[in-house]
Amino acid sequence: MKVEEEASAAVLNRLRRAQGQLAGVISMIEAGRDCKDVVTQLAAVSRALDRAGFKILASGMRQCLVAEADGGEAPPMSEEELEKMFLTLA
Structure with a gap:
């Protein structure tokens, strides 16, 4: 399964934003900032990564449904495979 082109652009933007936040x-x-501020920013990084993952997952689920409906080349993912992919982000 590949990430759709439109979803890929959105995912890359989120990951670049998360990369900047992580830096x-x-x-x-390194500057010894207050732990509350650090944790707040770290939570923002975590949310950005989660959203990127969910965007990839949503794209994959759409592709699987379309492939199944169209009798696509690649076999659709099983419900177990989709669940495992989803729970990986949980």
């Missing part, structure tokens, strides 16, 4: 968290720790 900021590292700088904050």
Whole structure:
């Protein structure tokens, strides 16, 4: 399963934003910033990564449904495979 082109652009934007936020968290720790501020920014990084993962998952689920409906080339993912992929993000 590949990530759809439209979803890929959104995912890359989220990951780049998270990369910048993570660099900021590292700088904050190195500068000895207050732990409350560090944790707040770290939570933002975590949410950005989660959203990127869910976007990939949603794209994959759409592809699986379309492939199944169209009798696509690749066999659709099983319910267990989709569940496992989803729970990986939980």
